[in-house]
Structure formats: structure tokens, C-alpha cells
Amino acid sequence: MKLLVRVRYDGTAYCGFQVQPNGTSVQAVLCRAAEDVFGFPVNVTGCSRTDAGVHALAFVAALEPKDESCRGSSWCTIPAGRVHRAFAHVLPPDVAVTGAAFVPDDFHPRYGVVSKEYIYRISDAPADDPFLRGRVCRRPKITEAGEGLMREAMLLFLGTHDFAGFMAAGSKITDTTRTVSAVSLTRDDDGCLVFAVRADGFLYNMVRIMAGTLLDVAAGHKTLADVRRAVTEADRGAAGFTAPPEGLYLRDVTYSEPIPWACD
């Protein structure tokens, strides 16, 4: 039995999810918290890496005792619906467990992913918003025409493509084909432009390069033909800049079976 936790975090202070040689990771914070909660060392496996400064609304991590002798069906005696409370006492205020579920031992939070959704938030208001610092990408005003072009461009991402044109240099991944199943562009309560994209998987920096490409299209630095070439010919030069991490949020992760999240 593994304990799955759904984690929400403000990534501003972290070097990303995964433990890194320099900087504090969310994974390290969760490991420490889990050991405080259970009283023995716990392995924490995440559904993805996220970059420094990237946020998560519903990250999924699997917990199990590090020592095999501690494993078994009864290592976690806290009811799933109460797990968030136990963690609330030991986690820093920028990380919270928002739900938990028990899953079989063979469940893997990364290999089992069917789709993930990221959002990228852009604030194009003339003035900075103190409530959004570190949580949005700041841009000059995007006109309605620019927004229309972004909408046209994002539709080109839909479908199965070799997305090597939307991958940061230096990535060791060889299979760069991914299937984008949904895209949208909306304005939220805070007046921010929100680009949402769902796919079966994402390459390194893929969403940030997609967002940067859309922003370049809105600004007239890239054309729809450039975006089409970036998608169909896997041409990194035809795609846009890598938008900064602070606008990016992991919003949803789905598996072949729905997770019975509990949070009382």
C-alpha cells in the first residue's frame, strides 16, 4: 500500500519539486514532514519534476516507508481524509497537502500518468499587482487582435506531434512525440490571461516555450507560419522564447483510474 498525497505549493522559494544539489526542493520538505508525521523515513516520489519558481495546484506524490520492513498494509494508520491535517502541522506555509488516498504498491505517480494539465498565467495590466508578485508573468498590454492570434496559434499545438521544437536544449529525452489533447485561453478573476494545455506528457520547458511562443505571436515577433513550422518540423528556432517560471502552474494530473481523494 502506498499513500498518495495531492500537494499544492507556491514554488517561489523552491528549486523545483525534485531534490537538487543546491536549493531546497519541495520533495525534501515533504520527506522531512512525512518523517515527522510517521516517525520513520519515508520515500517520496513525484508525478513530475517542476522547475525552480514553478507552482502546483494539485501535484501528486506517492509515499511509502524507506525501510521495507515497515511496509505492509498498515504502515499508515491515519485515515486518508485526515492526512492533510497531520501534514498541516509540520509543513511550511507555502506547501500544503490538500487530499490523500491509498493506492496499491504497484501504483507509480509518474509512469502511471495518463494526462497532465498546466496553466500559464500572464498579467498584462499596466500596473503591478502586489497580490500576484511571483505568481504571474508580467507583460505589456496584449491587444484583442494579439489575443486572437494567440488563440489561433495555440490550436496548432493540438494533436500528436514531435515537440522537439518546444524542448530546452540539453534534455536527454529521445522520444519527443507527445499528444496535446486540449488547449484554452481565458481571463481569470484577477484579469490575468490564462493559457491551459493538457497532454499525455511534457518535454523539458515545453509549456514555458509554448507560452513564450504565444506571447511572441501576440507581440508580432513570430507568425502563425513560424508556429506551424515549429510544430511540424520540430524547429526550436521557429518557436518563441522560454517564458519565465513564475507564471507556470501544474493544475491537474489524471491516471487510468480516478484517485479517490479524501480531505475531511
Added chain:
Amino acid sequence: MKLLVRVRYDGTAYCGFQVQPNGTSVQAVLCRAAEDVFGFPVNVTGCSRTDAGVHALAFVAALEPKDESCRGSSWCTIPAGRVHRAFAHVLPPDVAVTGAAFVPDDFHPRYGVVSKEYIYRISDAPADDPFLRGRVCRRPKITEAGEGLMREAMLLFLGTHDFAGFMAAGSKITDTTRTVSAVSLTRDDDGCLVFAVRADGFLYNMVRIMAGTLLDVAAGHKTLADVRRAVTEADRGAAGFTAPPEGLYLRDVTYSEPIPWACD
């Protein structure tokens, strides 16, 4: 000529708007920033005091040179639409100017107020939200029945009443009659319950005691009869607790004439 600025701030780090013997005030931060922008000392007058930890979405402050010899129609040479940019360079990230306008010398940002609107945000989700820390009042789950009672209770605030029952002890105000012209209770994008109230003026802690009263009604600690007595008999004991400052936001201030806010 006075320069009016619309100010948005996260009040977490401040002792309130007004300069206080202990703690940093938003007023002091604005004074320092204005002197940096204009090169001479500037008086800053606010539309209201706000408590420590209280936020503002659209606070109004009037600026004029401290030295009378500097005054006149041309002391500010920055176009109103550009003022937010000049301040963006010198203000800390939790305070921002979001608009500016020139008004006649006899305009007073506090005495001229026709109405103000405050909102009070309550998060009753089972888990803490890292993106809302310091920005909402945390409460246990409010049932639909509880929400219904809050809605009934808030309607009792409407109209002209002696609101002494909704004033913190120790206030020196003697005329405690105010007119509440609008109330509402909605859920926002973040799932928070938002109580909004507009009045021609507010007593010390009035909105926080109103919010606390509604929460006490939802929790069954107060009845609608208690609230009616608090309103009609100005009975502080019949009203509820003083809800904490972090849920409170000044959202809007109106004057007899609309302010021609500019922000390019």
C-alpha cells in the same frame, strides 16, 4: 492641485495605512516613495485608516508638496497616466500605485468620501491554501444552511442604524449612525466566501465585527434575533466576535464626482 493616487497593497507586513509609533505604515512607505519621485517632501493623506494586516485593492490617497512654496498647478510634471510607472521603481513589491488623477486643492480623500466598499474573504476549505496565506480568514466548513443564515443575517445590516454595537471598545467616535447601502455574499474563483458591504462610512472594526457576527450565526453561536438586537439596540454583546484582519480588503471608494483615474 493635488495628485490623487489609487493604491493596492498587501497589508501583511504593515501596521495599517496610517503612520504609527511602532511598525511600518503604508503611508510612510508612500511618503518616502513620493519624495524619491518628486525630489521634495510630500504630504500623503489617506481615505481611511486601515488596521494592521488589512489589505487594499483600491485605496485612495492625496499627495501635495509639504512646502507651500512648491505648490501650484505645475508641481507634478508627470502625466497622470504615467504616475504608476514612476512609483513602481521606488515602492516595495507589496505596494503598488494602480492609477492617478489630478484634483482641485480643496478635494479631501477622507472627508469627501460618499461611500466605501469592503470585502471580507473566508476560506472554509478543509486544507490550507498556500496561495491564500495571510489573505483570508480560515474557518471550518460552512454548510449550505449556515451560508443561508449568513445571507439572512447580513440583510439586517442594510439601512441607516446606530452601529455602536459593531464598534470596537475605546473608539472616540460619538456619532455612530451609518447607512449601509449594499451587502452581498458570493464564492470567488478560489472557493472563498466573500462578504461585501458598502456604506457611507464605517466605525472602528465595523466590518470585522459584521464578518465575525455572520460567522457566529453560521456556527450557531448567534441567532438572527441576536443580530437584529445588535443592529436595532446597538448592543455589542449581541453582535459576534471581531474577525481577524487578514480577511479584510478595502475594495472601492466613491466620491461625489467620479475620479478620472488614468493608468496607461
